[in-house]
Amino acid sequence: MNAKINRHEFADKLTLADQLARDIASKLDAAIKARGKATLAVSGGGTPKQMFAVLCEQEIDWSKVTITLVDERWVDTDSDRSNAKLVADHLLHHEAHTATFVPLFDSAHKDDVDAALGDVGKRIDALGQPLDVVILGMGPDGHTASFFPGGDNLDKALDLDGKQAVISMRAGGAGEPRITLTLPRVLDARTLYLHIEGNDKKELLAKAEAGEDVPIRAVLTQDRVPLDVFWAP
Structure with a gap:
């Protein structure tokens, strides 16, 4: 059975960023009101920067929100390649400066992700x-999180019966070694988003839905949580 996929298409990236940020904020606010706290896992790359700029200005009780990452490059947090730095530079500001951030990079083991x-x-x-x-992105090779084609731990990462929360990943397209939430942990979410931009990624997503064997297909074919796809050209 495939995931229930809810599609949200926008005329431009700014409109997408505004709507997605407000939608995320409403989900976090509802969690805080229901359970006294909220958790948010975000992805890196250039795509979410504009959305982060809107999200950090949303007036919710950010002091009760804990933010972590879906995946991370195994680099120091002052590196421009660091997703933690991306979050610090673009999300933990304005209203969101009181949120708690839980990194994936561990400086005590900076030389050995495993x-x-x-x-x-x-x-x-x-x-x-x-x-x-949980907010996912997608690369031009069809990877999401750090589920890279040809990754050394890809099968383990995608195992729906796996018990690990995180796993390491090395792949030709990944650059540095990575650490990533496993697929079961990604899918263990009350709300799951896929944020993509550009016609090339829309076409790739359609190919994955049609059966092309790329890692994002594992998210499209699961039946544990609905997927909200936000796309703009």
């Missing part, structure tokens, strides 16, 4: 399950 898996997994487990909001 040695960090236990400690980082405990951090993620401590956030509680399910996560309230």
